[in-house]
Amino acid sequence: MTWLLLTPALLLMALIFGWPMLRYAWLSFHANSVLTGLVPVANGGANWMRLLADDRFWQDVLQTSRFALVSVTAELFLALLIALLLDQRWRGRGAVRALTLLPWALPTTMMALGWRWIFNTPYGPLEAVAGFVGLGPLNLMASPQWTWLATVVADVWKTTPFITLILLAGLQTIPADLYAAFRLEGGRSIQALRDITLPLLLPYILLSLLFRLAQAFGVFDLIQVLTGGGPAGSTESLALYAYFNAMRFLDFGYSATVMLGGFLLLSLSILLGALALRLSGALRPLQP
Amino acid sequence: MTIGRRTLAALLGLTLLFSFGLAWSGQRQIQRVNILMPAPFADATAELVQRFNRDHRGSIALRVTRGPRDTESISDLAISSLLLGSPPFDALLMDVTWLAKYAAAGWLEPLDSYFEPQEIDALVAGARLGNHYDGVLYRWPLIADVGLLYWRKDLMEAPPRTPDQLSSVGRRLMDDGAVNSGFVWQGRQYEGLSCDFVEMLSAFGGNWLNPQTGEPSLNSSEALEAVGWMRSLIRDGISPKAVTNYSESESLQAFKAGDAALMRNWPYAWAELQKPDSAVRGQVGVTLMVHNAGHQPAATLGSWGLSLLKGSDHPQAVIEAIRFLTSPDAQRERFRNQGYTPTDRSLFRDPEMLELSPILPDLEQALTHAVPRPPTPLYAQLSDVLQRQLSGVLTDDLAVDQAMNKAQINSMTIVEAAGGAS
Numbered sequence: 001m002t003w004l005l006l007t008p009a010l011l012l013m014a015l016i017f018g019w020p021m022l023r024y025a026w027l028s029f030h031a032n033s034v035l036t037g038l039v040p041v042a043n044g045g046a047n048w049m050r051l052l053a054d055d056r057f058w059q060d061v062l063q064t065s066r067f068a069l070v071s072v073t074a075e076l077f078l079a080l081l082i083a084l085l086l087d088q089r090w091r092g093r094g095a096v097r098a099l100t101l102l103p104w105a106l107p108t109t110m111m112a113l114g115w116r117w118i119f120n121t122p123y124g125p126l127e128a129v130a131g132f133v134g135l136g137p138l139n140l141m142a143s144p145q146w147t148w149l150a151t152v153v154a155d156v157w158k159t160t161p162f163i164t165l166i167l168l169a170g171l172q173t174i175p176a177d178l179y180a181a182f183r184l185e186g187g188r189s190i191q192a193l194r195d196i197t198l199p200l201l202l203p204y205i206l207l208s209l210l211f212r213l214a215q216a217f218g219v220f221d222l223i224q225v226l227t228g229g230g231p232a233g234s235t236e237s238l239a240l241y242a243y244f245n246a247m248r249f250l251d252f253g254y255s256a257t258v259m260l261g262g263f264l265l266l267s268l269s270i271l272l273g274a275l276a277l278r279l280s281g282a283l284r285p286l287q288p
Numbered sequence: 289m290t291i292g293r294r295t296l297a298a299l300l301g302l303t304l305l306f307s308f309g310l311a312w313s314g315q316r317q318i319q320r321v322n323i324l325m326p327a328p329f330a331d332a333t334a335e336l337v338q339r340f341n342r343d344h345r346g347s348i349a350l351r352v353t354r355g356p357r358d359t360e361s362i363s364d365l366a367i368s369s370l371l372l373g374s375p376p377f378d379a380l381l382m383d384v385t386w387l388a389k390y391a392a393a394g395w396l397e398p399l400d401s402y403f404e405p406q407e408i409d410a411l412v413a414g415a416r417l418g419n420h421y422d423g424v425l426y427r428w429p430l431i432a433d434v435g436l437l438y439w440r441k442d443l444m445e446a447p448p449r450t451p452d453q454l455s456s457v458g459r460r461l462m463d464d465g466a467v468n469s470g471f472v473w474q475g476r477q478y479e480g481l482s483c484d485f486v487e488m489l490s491a492f493g494g495n496w497l498n499p500q501t502g503e504p505s506l507n508s509s510e511a512l513e514a515v516g517w518m519r520s521l522i523r524d525g526i527s528p529k530a531v532t533n534y535s536e537s538e539s540l541q542a543f544k545a546g547d548a549a550l551m552r553n554w555p556y557a558w559a560e561l562q563k564p565d566s567a568v569r570g571q572v573g574v575t576l577m578v579h580n581a582g583h584q585p586a587a588t589l590g591s592w593g594l595s596l597l598k599g600s601d602h603p604q605a606v607i608e609a610i611r612f613l614t615s616p617d618a619q620r621e622r623f624r625n626q627g628y629t630p631t632d633r634s635l636f637r638d639p640e641m642l643e644l645s646p647i648l649p650d651l652e653q654a655l656t657h658a659v660p661r662p663p664t665p666l667y668a669q670l671s672d673v674l675q676r677q678l679s680g681v682l683t684d685d686l687a688v689d690q691a692m693n694k695a696q697i698n699s700m701t702i703v704e705a706a707g708g709a710s
Contacts, residue, residue, distance in 0.1 A: 034392050034665045035706050038371075121530035123541075142475075142532035144685040230477025231532060232680035247364050248668040250389060 027256035034250040047257040056233070056241065057258060061265060064237045067148060068216035071155040075212065076205065078156065079163035084197075086164070087171040097168075104161035112225035115154040116141075141227065144234040151226055151235050155216070163208040170204030171197070217266050238262040319605040321350045323613075325381040326362045329430070329592065330354040332626045333613055340612050348605045359383050359479070370395050370597070378600040379610060382427055384418035384591045384660065385479070385667055391421035392665035397596040399425045402607045414655030415631035417589050421663065426595055430614050431622070432629040433590030434654045435487050435577060438543060438551040438561070442571040443467070447550075451491055451517050454550065454578045458526040461549045470526035472539040473552040475518075477679035480535050482671045483588040484552055485678060486659055489514045490586030491579035496670075497662050504699035506674065507692045516688050519681050532682045544568060552577065554590055558647055559627030574650045576657060586659040629655075666702055673698040 028047050030040040051057055086097050103111065118124050121139045130138045140150050174197065182192050220239040223229060229236035229244075238258060245255035325333070330352045340350050353376075355362040363386055369375040370393070382390065390396050403425060408416055414434050419427040439447040443466055448454040458470020474480035486496060494510030497503065505511065521527040530538075536553055540560060543551040546567035551557070561572050579585040594610045596603055612618065619630035624644055629651055635641050636652040662670060677695040680686035686694075 034389055038393055120538075121533065122528070137529060139529045139533070142529060142683050144680065144683050228476075228478055230675075230679050231683045232477065232685050233676040234685075244668075244672065247367055248360070248672070249666075250367070250393060251669075 024256040024260050030253045032253040060238050060241050071152045072212045074156050075160045078160045082164045083167035101161050103158045108221045112222050144232045166208040170201045174200050319348045319602040321378050321609050323379045324353045324377045327354045327357045350609045378606045382595045388421050388663050389665045391426050396426045412633045414658030427593035429593040429631045431592045432631045434587035434658045436574045437577050441573050447575045467549045469528045469548040471550040472542045472548040475531040477675045486588045487577040487586050493583040507696040555629045574647050587654040587657045589658040589660040669702045
């Protein structure tokens, strides 16, 4: 009976997730490019051998991971602070809660264009401020060492509200009498944060981490509009590289390999992360 | 109330008559032609389309679909619809760099049977390039386009001719405080950087692909010299550091504001510089990019043209629309209203046209030096690996020889994977 009820959901999953993955896997063992007249021709493991030897793929793996880890970490800390603040009672809280959602509601391409202007040299406001305090022209968007930080800043600005929302929802599920009892026992608020809030919030933190990491590893639109992958390829993400291969180079076999390679690496690291969490016992509060 | 048999029969009769009428009118159906263009070109042809539809009422209905403004975005849109099989478009306005790729993918219909050789001869030199792949005509030019050097007539007697002259005149004008920057161009990691590179490479006598073997020659001594010069422009401050993130629009902005003495850009910039909000209105000349003595100057071939897509239901009607949109009258109108460079040779000598724009002779001269980017289906890959390395050099991340060796190796890998020289 269980399986019967699950069937529609499983079928849907197979259709929207399973089939494309299988198709990608199949494509990754074929040459299918403008040179083959866009007809798939089996080429054994040639695409995968090329992937292993492709500096650019590995560089993009590192760059995408750096982007994802740094921006999601920053977002989590900021979101926690903001959520704690928005959970307190104060005048005008409702309006501020609504306003914090604004960046999240903006289309990514539009906000990326906005940031491109903010970081623009020499006409952007960032340069104006830097010039005012005597830091001279920063040329943030033309520095292979630092441009990735601009993508992180834009991403943090945009998606912190998303984590804030999840954490705020989590905070509201914590019963107020827990804090009251804690205070009666003479506990201080910083201890309450450590002993009550954070442990009970953990499922929500993990949930938002999962959502955001998956999203950040697949980052495309923000990078495409803000930097186009430059300068010197220093901000290119895996999704951008796969897109270049498919839409610009018309090499669908290799594009599928890049995407799948990235997916496998991500799955592997999530699996290892989950295993480490389980072994370390950090998930104990979650167990029933 | 009952409906009489007679009424019913009459109704039935009328219905029958009506459907016959529909079927008959379907016989001489209007031929719908849909052309995809980037928004600025679509806007520039709006009036022409209206006129075409007025003249062809009842036979052809032409529609121009406004696509995205950005060259890469519109290519993405076109490719997505082409990949799905039956594109909703009959023709496409194509950038010169797409041609080989689209033709090799089998998306384009040959045009040789529709256009006469004399018609090709009537085109200005630069407009004759970039329309063929493997000797087959796939594109009919709508707009000629080449890279130009813009110079400030109020700051110098004559434009610089050699790379050294350019550097020194830029430096002098900056030292005098006349401008903030000597020379602005396109240094962002994108296609514009490849366009600039083609011109500067030629200035030092180099070629992207070796003309004999067809193989990449990006680490030739000429190429190293050219890239070294590009980097020195930024290192010596003749071009601002920000140039490494400039596309055409940022360069134009700086030059239009009077911040720079020289600019590399396309012909469209001239009309922009004559607008009332321009600080350099009436003080701008155009010429060919600088080059060392003994070498050919090069103007990178841009240009847009119309291609007939495979699978169009009524190619004859599409060709009629293409002929109309590319006719000398249409070119004259686009030149007058939007400043788009014509493709018909005779228009460059036309007194009315010359009155509209004093730079037409300079444009014609530049068009005779038009140099296409490598016309291979693999161009996008080749350009991409080059841009990455150039961007690395310009942002001071990489040494010139190291970067160009890398670009050479990566380009060779691409060409070899495709089965030898392209």
